[in-house]
Amino acid sequence: MPAxxxxxxxxxxxxxxxxxxxxxxxxxxxxxEAVNPGLSVEESVRCLKVHHYALRRxxxxxxxxxxxxxxxxxxxxxxxxxxxxxxxxxxxxxxxxEMREPPLGLEKVPHPGLELLFDExxxxxxxxxxxxxxxxLALPELRDxxxxxxxxxxxxxxxxxxxxLRFALTEVEEMLAYGRQAISALVSPDDRAQALxxxxxxxxxxxxxxxxxxxxxxxxxPTRRNSAKPFRFDGKPRRDERFPxxxxxxxxxxxxxxxxxxxxxxxxxxMFYKRLREIDVPEMMASILAETPxxxxxxxxxxxxxxxxxxxxAMMGEVGFASVGVDWPRNVMVNFTWSLGLNxxxxxxxxxxxxxxxxxxxxPKTGKRHEWEVGVMSKNPLAATxxxxxxxxxxxxxxxxxxxxxSDMPSAHEAVAYGDRxxxxxxxxxxxxxxxGLTQHRNWWPDTYAQYCSQNGVTPQPDAMAFxxxxxxxxxxxxxxxxxx
Ligand SMILES: [Fe+2]
Ligand SMILES: [Fe+2]
Ligand SMILES: [Fe+2]
Numbered sequence: 001m002p003a004x005x006x007x008x009x010x011x012x013x014x015x016x017x018x019x020x021x022x023x024x025x026x027x028x029x030x031x032x033e034a035v036n037p038g039l040s041v042e043e044s045v046r047c048l049k050v051h052h053y054a055l056r057r058x059x060x061x062x063x064x065x066x067x068x069x070x071x072x073x074x075x076x077x078x079x080x081x082x083x084x085x086x087x088x089x090x091x092x093x094x095x096x097x098e099m100r101e102p103p104l105g106l107e108k109v110p111h112p113g114l115e116l117l118f119d120e121x122x123x124x125x126x127x128x129x130x131x132x133x134x135x136x137l138a139l140p141e142l143r144d145x146x147x148x149x150x151x152x153x154x155x156x157x158x159x160x161x162x163x164x165l166r167f168a169l170t171e172v173e174e175m176l177a178y179g180r181q182a183i184s185a186l187v188s189p190d191d192r193a194q195a196l197x198x199x200x201x202x203x204x205x206x207x208x209x210x211x212x213x214x215x216x217x218x219x220x221x222p223t224r225r226n227s228a229k230p231f232r233f234d235g236k237p238r239r240d241e242r243f244p245x246x247x248x249x250x251x252x253x254x255x256x257x258x259x260x261x262x263x264x265x266x267x268x269x270x271m272f273y274k275r276l277r278e279i280d281v282p283e284m285m286a287s288i289l290a291e292t293p294x295x296x297x298x299x300x301x302x303x304x305x306x307x308x309x310x311x312x313x314a315m316m317g318e319v320g321f322a323s324v325g326v327d328w329p330r331n332v333m334v335n336f337t338w339s340l341g342l343n344x345x346x347x348x349x350x351x352x353x354x355x356x357x358x359x360x361x362x363x364p365k366t367g368k369r370h371e372w373e374v375g376v377m378s379k380n381p382l383a384a385t386x387x388x389x390x391x392x393x394x395x396x397x398x399x400x401x402x403x404x405x406x407s408d409m410p411s412a413h414e415a416v417a418y419g420d421r422x423x424x425x426x427x428x429x430x431x432x433x434x435x436x437g438l439t440q441h442r443n444w445w446p447d448t449y450a451q452y453c454s455q456n457g458v459t460p461q462p463d464a465m466a467f468x469x470x471x472x473x474x475x476x477x478x479x480x481x482x483x484x485x
Pocket of ligand 2: 278313390
C-alpha cells in the first residue's frame with residue numbers, strides 16, 4: 001500500500017479552491033485525493049502485469065473449452081468473454097509499453113500460484129467445475145485486483161491506467177453477471193459437491209499468492225489435480241440436444257439462394273439457417289487459436305475478434321428464426337460437419353487457409369452483397385440489418401486473413417489456391433455417415449418452410465416446397481464435388 005498524504009498536505013488541500021468552484025482536476029477527483037502519493041510507475045506496472053496475465057489465461061481457457069462444450073449458449077458466451085479478455089489484454093499491453101517499459105516481460109508468469117490456478121481451471125473435468133472456477137473464483141479475484149489497483153494508484157498521475165481499469169471493471173462485472181446466472185441455471189447442489197475438491201485446490205493456489213506489496217508469503221503451492229497431466233485441446237465439436245442430427249447435409253442453402261425462381265422469404269429463412277450454422281466457425285477457429293503457439297499477440301487478438309463475430313452471426317440466425325416463429329431445434333438440422341472435418345483432418349494452418357479461401361470468396365458480387373440485397377428486397381428489415389452487418393464483418397475478416405494468413409504465404413494467389421486445395425482434401429463422408437446410421441440426410445426444408453408459412457399466413461410456393469438439393473454433390477461454394485472427395 002502506498003503511504004497516505006501527510007496531515008498538513010491534506011489540510012492545505014482541503015482548503016484549496018478552484019476558480020468559481022469548477023470541478024477540480026478536469027473532473028478526475030478532489031485535491032484531497034490527489035495529494036495522496038499513490039503507486040510508483042514500477043508498482044503500477046507490476047499490478048498491470050498481474051491483470052494482464054489473468055486476462056490472457058482466461059482468454060486461453062474460454063477458447064480452449066468452447067469447441068467441446070455442448071451447450072450452445074455457453075459456446076456463444078465463451079466466444080464473447082474470450083473476445084472481451086483479448087481486448088483488455090491488448091489495452092493493458094499498450095499501457096505497459098507507455099510506462100518506460102517496452103512490453104517485454106509480459107510473457108513472464110507473475111507467480112506460480114496464479115499459473116497453477118489457471119492450469120487447474122483449464123483442466124476442469126466438468127462444465128460445472130469449469131463455470132465455478134471461472135466465475136466464482138478467477139473472475140472475482142481479477143475484479144478485486146482491478147478495483148484495488150484503481151483505488152490506490154494516483155488519480156491524476158496514473159489517469160491513463162485508471163481509465164483502462166474502469167473499462168475493464170465494467171466488462172469483468174458483465175462477465176460475472178453472466179456467470180452467476182449460468183451457474184444458477186446449470187450447476188446443481190450435487191455438481192457443486194462434486195467440484196469441492198477441485199475448488200479447494202484453486203483456493204489453495206490463490207492463498208499462495210501474496211497480496212500486492214506484501215512480502216512473498218511462505219504458503220506452499222497445492223498439489224496439482226486437474227492439471228497433473230498437461231491439458232490437451234479437444235477439437236471434436238459437441239452440441240446439445242437441440243442439434244439432434246449434426247451430420248445432416250440434406251439441404252443445400254446456397255443452391256436455393258442462387259436460384260432465381262425461389263421466393264425471397266424462403267431465401268431469408270435459409271440465410272437465417274446459414275447464419276445459425278456459423279456456430280461451426282468459432283468451433284473451428286478456437287482450434288486454430290488453441291493449437292497455434294508463439295504468434296505475436298495481435299494474431300490472437302484479431303482472430304478472437306473474428307471468432308466472436310462468427311458467434312454473433314450464429315445468434316443472428318437464432319434471432320431470425322425466433323422472429324418468424326420457426327422452431328429451429330425441431331425443424332432445422334444445424335450440422336457440425338465443417339468444424340468436425342477441419343478440426344480432425346487438417347493442421348491449424350490448413351484450417352486457416354480454408355477459412356480464408358471461403359471468406360475471400362464471399363466478397364464478390366454473388367456473395368455477401370447478394371445476401372444483403374435479398375434481405376433488402378425481401379422486405380424483412382431484420383434480415384436486411386443482419387446481412388448488412390454480416391457483410392461488414394466479413395470484409396473485416398478478409399483483412400484479418402490478409403494480415404495473418406496471406407502474409408505468411410508466397411503470394412496472394414497461392415494463398416487462395418492453397419485454401420481451395422486444403423478444403424478439397426477434407427473428406428466429407430456423405431454416404432459413409434448414412435451407411436453408419438449417423439444421419440439419413442433428411443430433407444428438413446419442407447417442414448421448416450411449411451411452419452414459416454403457417455405461422456405467418458403465407459401461401460407456400462410449390463417450387464420452394466419441392467426443393468430437395470443436398471450437399472452430396474455440390475459444395476457450399478457451389479463447386480461440384482468430385483467423386484473422389
Ligand atoms: Fe462467417
Ligand atoms: Fe457470417
Ligand atoms: Fe467471417
